[in-house]
Amino acid sequence: MVAILERDSSTEASHAGPVHRPQRPLDARGAAQEAGRFAPWLDRAARAGPGNGAQEKAKFPSRIYTPEAEERALNRYTLHYYFDYRGYEVLYRSTPEGPDVLAVGLDEILAFEKRTAAEEQFDLNNWLP
Amino acid sequence: MSRLEVPLLSRKLLATGDVLLRGELTLQLKDRNGVWKRRVFLVDSGSEMTTMSAFEARRLDLPIPQVATRGAVHVQTGLEIRSGYLSVRVRGMDAAEYALPCLFLGDPAAAVRSAPAGAFSRRLLGLGGVVDKLRIFFDGTPGPSAPYGFLIVEKI
Numbered sequence: 001m002v003a004i005l006e007r008d009s010s011t012e013a014s015h016a017g018p019v020h021r022p023q024r025p026l027d028a029r030g031a032a033q034e035a036g037r038f039a040p041w042l043d044r045a046a047r048a049g050p051g052n053g054a055q056e057k058a059k060f061p062s063r064i065y066t067p068e069a070e071e072r073a074l075n076r077y078t079l080h081y082y083f084d085y086r087g088y089e090v091l092y093r094s095t096p097e098g099p100d101v102l103a104v105g106l107d108e109i110l111a112f113e114k115r116t117a118a119e120e121q122f123d124l125n126n127w128l129p
Numbered sequence: 130m131s132r133l134e135v136p137l138l139s140r141k142l143l144a145t146g147d148v149l150l151r152g153e154l155t156l157q158l159k160d161r162n163g164v165w166k167r168r169v170f171l172v173d174s175g176s177e178m179t180t181m182s183a184f185e186a187r188r189l190d191l192p193i194p195q196v197a198t199r200g201a202v203h204v205q206t207g208l209e210i211r212s213g214y215l216s217v218r219v220r221g222m223d224a225a226e227y228a229l230p231c232l233f234l235g236d237p238a239a240a241v242r243s244a245p246a247g248a249f250s251r252r253l254l255g256l257g258g259v260v261d262k263l264r265i266f267f268d269g270t271p272g273p274s275a276p277y278g279f280l281i282v283e284k285i
Binding site: 059080 | 153167
């Protein structure tokens with residue numbers, strides 16, 4: 001298995017346009033404070049560089065790139081952007097506006113699962129680093 | 130025949146523009162009390178054996194060997210191993226329960242923080258003891274809601 005991480009922000013310089021970053025570093029504790037809905041970055045990045053959803057969408061017919069696929073891409077690309085190099089698993093609820101982050105890292109995920117009814121967890125998603 | 134098709138997941142490597150693909154499978158793991166715990170595994174045809182963190186397994190109250198295997202370590206991470214089994218069901222398929230061999234990595238009493246990012250936290254579904262129970266293959270033919278195709282799992 002090969003793990004590929006986007007380790008730093010140096011590649012951003014080659015892409016025109018602003019790219020949103022969290023205002024402060026995230027770590028295991030900080031991430032908890034950041035839990036919540038992340039502003040999707042794809043709309044802004046879409047016009048700027050190769051790592052975007054618009055180009056992705058343009059490659060496929062609408063019967064393939066359905067709203068479900070688009071939402072999945074939006075949510076996962078956003079999580080990749082924020083968490084890829086941090087190494088923590090993320091528990092989130094997928095929404096058309098972007099991921100609603102519920103827990104970051106094993107400790108938070110276990111705590112969330114403990115306090116949340118099983119049926120309420122059924123539609124949740126995990127993002128793996 | 131129970132069959133599951135899961136869209137392959139994509140992301141784009143910003144530095145190069147390459148599209149990276151992966152297949153993930155949601156398993157339900159049975160703990161010591163018979164309670165099912167949902168966990169997502171990365172399907173890895175390059176892995177000879179299923180692996181997960183011993184620390185996480187203990188936190189989930191999964192049955193794992195008390196003692197680490199002597200004379201062997203997990204090469205990729207350098208972690209000690211415990212050779213055991215996971216009792217699993219595949220979410221989205223029938224209720225059949227499978228006992229899948231699994232190497233539990235690291236010290237169950239301590240989270241691993243020294244391995245490369247991601248390596249210690251990944252749950253990998255490997256081949257050993259799996260492919261004789263579940264036929265797993267990748268089909269890159271695009272389908273509805275699956276631009277890069279599917280991970281397909283069939284009960285054997």
